[in-house]
Amino acid sequence: MNTKPEKPIQMVDLKGQYAKIKEEVDAGIRQVIDNTAFIGGPAVNGFQKNLETYLGAQHVIPCANGTDALQIALMALGLQPGDEVIVPAFTYVATAEVIALLQLKPVMTDVDRHTFNLTADIIEQAVTPRTKAVVPVHLFGQSCDMAPIMEVAHKHKLWVVEDNAQAIGADYTFPDGRVQKTGTIGHIGCTSFYPSKNLGCYGDGGAISTNDDELAAKIRMIANHGQSRRYYHDIVGVNSRLDGIQAAVLDVKLKRLDQYAQARQKAAAYYDAAFGDLPQVVIPARQPNSTHVFHQYTLLIKDGRRDALQDFLQENGIPSMIYYPVPLYKQQAFENSVGVNLEKMPATDYLCSVVLSLPMHTELDEKMLRYITQAVKRFFAH
Ligand SMILES: *Cc1c(COP(=O)(O)O)cnc(C)c1O
Numbered sequence: 001m002n003t004k005p006e007k008p009i010q011m012v013d014l015k016g017q018y019a020k021i022k023e024e025v026d027a028g029i030r031q032v033i034d035n036t037a038f039i040g041g042p043a044v045n046g047f048q049k050n051l052e053t054y055l056g057a058q059h060v061i062p063c064a065n066g067t068d069a070l071q072i073a074l075m076a077l078g079l080q081p082g083d084e085v086i087v088p089a090f091t092y093v094a095t096a097e098v099i100a101l102l103q104l105k106p107v108m109t110d111v112d113r114h115t116f117n118l119t120a121d122i123i124e125q126a127v128t129p130r131t132k133a134v135v136p137v138h139l140f141g142q143s144c145d146m147a148p149i150m151e152v153a154h155k156h157k158l159w160v161v162e163d164n165a166q167a168i169g170a171d172y173t174f175p176d177g178r179v180q181k182t183g184t185i186g187h188i189g190c191t192s193f194y195p196s197k198n199l200g201c202y203g204d205g206g207a208i209s210t211n212d213d214e215l216a217a218k219i220r221m222i223a224n225h226g227q228s229r230r231y232y233h234d235i236v237g238v239n240s241r242l243d244g245i246q247a248a249v250l251d252v253k254l255k256r257l258d259q260y261a262q263a264r265q266k267a268a269a270y271y272d273a274a275f276g277d278l279p280q281v282v283i284p285a286r287q288p289n290s291t292h293v294f295h296q297y298t299l300l301i302k303d304g305r306r307d308a309l310q311d312f313l314q315e316n317g318i319p320s321m322i323y324y325p326v327p328l329y330k331q332q333a334f335e336n337s338v339g340v341n342l343e344k345m346p347a348t349d350y351l352c353s354v355v356l357s358l359p360m361h362t363e364l365d366e367k368m369l370r371y372i373t374q375a376v377k378r379f380f381a382h
Contacts (some may be wrong), residue, residue: 002374004317005367009359011319012196014268016363017260021252028248037244049246050254055181057189057209059216062242063223066192068164069206070135071098073161073188074241076218079104079132085133086126088157089116089327090348095135095163096328100337108133108329113347114285116140116298120148127152133159139169139184140298140323140357141198141264143290146173146185153186160186165208165376166198169257173289182290183209188219193242193250198264199257199313201246262295263362267369271297271358274373280305280380296323296357303380306356312379320371321357 007016018025032043044062047342051060059255063069074085082104087096100105109126112119116139134153136144146162164183167193167324173179183189191197193205208223210216215259226237253260272283284301286292306322311362313320327348328334358372 002378005365005371007368009318009368009372010361011321011357012361013363014195014200014295017361021256022091025249027067028252029245032101032244032248033145035244039079039241041244043086043244043247043251043267044242047251047254050251051207053207054254054257055067055189055209057181057184058211058213059209059219061208061219061223062215062247063206063208063240064195064204064242065204065240066190066194067098068146068238069190069192070094070161070163070207070358071101072222072238073190073208073221074102074104074133075222075238076100076215077133077159077161079087083132084128084130086118086123086131087328087374088137088139088348089329089345090324090351091137091139091291092165092320093162093328094165095137096334099135100334101317103301105130106328106334106337107214109336109343110345110347111139113327113350114140116143116351117142117144118149118286119145120152123149124156125151127156127158127355131156134162135161135163136186137163137165138170138290140284141167141170142173142287143167143170143182143185145287145289146172146182147289150185157189157264159268161342162186162189164189165192165194165197167293168197169261169352170293171291184211186213186332193246193309198260199292201249201253203246205242205244205246206240206251213268242262251338252306260362261291261293263269263364264360265292267360268292268294268297268306269371270366274369275299278377278380281376290312294360298323298355298357300354302354302358305379311354313352313372313375316375318375319359321354322355323357324355326351327352351370369382
């Protein structure tokens with residue numbers, strides 16, 4: 001009855017996606033090789049311009065990966081050792097890692113238990129006289145409520161660095177009706193082109209966006225060994241570059257990014273409809289004022305059987321993932337650097353114990369979705 005699709009179900013299906021764009025991708029890669037423009041060059045410049053246009057950002061600075069993007073963004077702000085940077089405890093490690101690496105103090109906070117995102121109220125509660133910046137993470141594909149966050153940031157003179165690694169393409173609508181892409185609202189936006197991200201390349205890649213000319217110049221300099229002119233190094237920088245081959249792949253996929261988001265939204269709508277009346281699960285809440293580009297489709301499993309459900313799905317050939325099993329403030333790496341609010345992260349603690357992300361990608365068809373949703377329902381039927 002509920003027959004297993006012939007194709008194995010995957011969390012992410014990059015092969016199926018590639019098959020549909022193979023000719024264009026291969027031609028793009030071939031051209032980079034023919035030009036031997038492996039670092040920088042026309043493919044990288046072209047993609048940079050196209051991404052600026054897509055995002056509506058004054059400046060995009062490509063770099064080697066999303067973690068570098070965050071690190072370079074923070075380096076550009078001229079912070080001093082010990083300065084506090086507010087970061088959610090429910091996120092991927094990179095967000096907090098770069099803060100600690102730069103000898104800044106990651107002040108970890110709880111998140112909103114419905115949207116999984118940082119809020120203006122949570123930020124305001126964590127602000128101290130040493131707070132200099134905040135890194136809102138647009139988790140799983142939808143924007144934090146940025147208008148109030150920008151207000152709080154302005155009030156306390158905080159830099160805002162958006163971690164847009166999971167939400168590229170999402171639209172945020174301001175109370176006055178203005179619509180902006182995530183990653184262009186704060187002072188700096190950072191994104192990742194890791195293969196499984198919504199805009200993924202075929203290796204590592206990342207980018208930084210900003211509308212501030214001065215910050216853009218500084219970011220460009222830091223990413224390129226601190227030099228503004230070749231062999232004249234004004235500041236200590238890093239080496240973080242995007243390959244021509246990756247840019248060629250990204251350019252092909254950028255053209256389809258909105259179409260890819262629609263495929264993800266369609267799969268999410270199928271999941272929503274199937275699970276909406278299951279008392280044991282909560283379907284992903286929508287962040288008011290934001291579209292959702294569904295980097296992940298994440299359920300809350302309320303009846304204490306999250307891990308059993310994951311095992312059951314695995315037995316039926318359905319992968320699932322726990323993003324994230326351990327809050328950052330409980331990670332050994334941050335033992336000596338975590339900030340305030342340590343005993344007060346009920347939402348983060350709760351989420352780590354109940355979240356389960358289902359397969360989510362651009363190639364999910366109805367047969368797969370039916371198989372997945374019926375398996376989940378079968379599990380809860382007994
Ligand atoms: C993927 C990711 C990063 C890091 O990106 P890399 O390209 O893997 O370095 C940072 N923050 C978040 C929220 C991510 O999901």
